Amino acid sequence: MSLEDELEARRQRAYAQRSPEERKVRAAAVTAVANAQTAERALGEGEPIPRFQLPSIEGGLADAGLLLERGPLVISFYRGGWCPYCNIELRSLQRWLPDIEALGASLVAISPEMPDRTLMTVQSDALTFPVLFDKGNEVARQFRLTHQIDPQVVRYQLGNGNDVAAYNGMDTAEVPLPATYVIGADGVVRYAFVDADYTRRADPEVLVGVLRDLAAERDATSGAASAPASATGAGTVAMSSEQITAEVLAAIGRASGTRTGEILSAVIRHTHDLAREVRLQPGELLAAADFLRRCGDISDEARHEYILLSDVLGLTMVVDTEAAGVADGALETSVLGPFYRAGAPWQPNGANISRGTGDGEPARIHGRILDTSGTPVTGAVLDVWGTNGHGLYENVDPSQPDYNLRGRFRSAADGSYDLWTVKPVSYPIPDDGPVGELLAVTGRHNMRPAHFHVIASADGYQSVVTELYTDDDPYLGSDAVFGVKPSLVVHYDHIDDSQALAAAGRSEPYWDLEYDFILTPGQASSAGFSTGRRRAV
Ligand code: BEZ
Ligand code: FE
Secondary structure, three states, X not given: OOHHHHHHHHHHHHHHHOOHHHHHHHHHHHHHHXXXXXXXXXXXXXXXXXXXXXXXXXXXXXXXXXXXXXXXXXXXXXXXXXXXXXXXXHHHHHHHHHHHHHOOOEEEEEEOOOHHHHHHHHHHOOOOOOEEEOHHHHHHHHOOOEEEOOHHHHHHHHHOOOOHHHHOOOOOOEEEOOEEEEEOOOOEEEEEEEOXXXXXXXXXXXXXXXXXXXXXXXXXXXXXXXXXXXXXXXXOOOOOHHHHHHHHHHHOHHHOOOHHHHHHHHHHHXXXXXXXXXXXXXXXXXXXXXXXXXXXXXXXOOEOHHHHHHHHOOHHHHHHHHHHOOXXXXXXXXXXXXXXXXXXXXXXXXXXXXXXXXXXXXXXXXXXXXXXXXXXXXXXXXXXXXXXXXXXXXXXXXXXXXXXXXXXXXXXXXXXXXXXXXXXXXXXXXXXXXXXXXXXXXXXXXXXXXXXXXXXXXXXXXXXXXXXXXXXXXXXOOOOOOOOOHHHEEOOEEEOOHHHHHHOOOOOOEEEEEOOEXXXXXXXXXXXXXXXXXXXX
């Protein structure tokens, strides 16, 4: 969706939510700003910008002069995080940041909002470019952008809980007109977008077009500038790390527009920013490389240290949850983990997948597989696996039979399924490798709460990789891999009453879990990963 499409959708939503009176007041306020000709009087094309210095929310001072030494500068003046149009614009600029940086330019945003409020905007909009605090609109005033919000509009804003004057630490609701500038490296405004209507914003594609023109002019006139520096380096400006980032992004420019390009450019931007943020030292980079090497060294067909690393950093859960898009009330996702083994034997309903000796306390798991409207799903597949009572999966425990505690079941015509296994126990994830070191240095334990793994799938439904967590487990609130979601916490009843045992045809007590899996319509998919079985030594 283009920025203008997003802005328009927001305009329509705002219009629909407002009373006829409020619509009139707001339209009149925009007309008054237009009549005051503030936009026309603002700093415009061909004018040099004031050389401001402003504190960045991330720390440090942004100096316009220094930024311009690196190349062109894009400046976005926005009103504040309370303004939905500002957030839409900031997020759009963030998406265009790689293109801006690839053209050797910097981007900053400026608002009069106090740092604590600005920080909220930076975090909620996930902004990685500098956002600057313009106390009392001092710099906006130099750009001739300031104006007072109409008092009647202020009253509506206060009614919505937004006290703009207080947000800015000022006595009045003074804000800049939202404005976007492209400044050439010579400090002169090359493009200015200033509009009396605060819902109108510069099109980032136009900004990038202006930057492209500037780059072409620079290339055409800078034979000398691109010539090698003198042997002594005397008189040359030291290269900044941001220039290196821009160079690297430009180097992968041919991948732009592809998924690989999108991911790689984000990896480059975020890792370079990370290095700058924590002032990563060369020795620390080498230590990270060694850590990754050791993750590789310890991995084999049954040990997957990189998956484990992603799991303990919570990355797996973020990716799975973002990708899933399950309907409310339907089965949610959890970690696949490194112990899934494809090809488990097909089992009839009622079968027991505990085929070892002393596997643990018997448990029956049964229920139905339904769609979101409660209709049974026939022929749905449950691919299940779990550890034995010692917390070991068969693929890393040669004493267990092949595929022990693993199986695939199909739901019957009425959507029902029924299987026997052992009651899950909490168990440690492997901590004898680099991931264990990471847990230790961060003071974390390596336990997973008791759980039962399931991949639920059926034609016409999204396949869900998930786990059911036992409600009485002491590690439920501190899972080493962050897999627990409230909807996945289940209760096992202990069946020891003789009548119930007789009805189940059992002589020994067992645990009983009744659970219905609710599937979301969509496309079925496969797990995309399967481990191997460690050979006995
Ligand atoms: C598991 O439950 O099988 C698991 C998940 C993540 C990391 C280690 C183990
Ligand atoms: Fe597990």
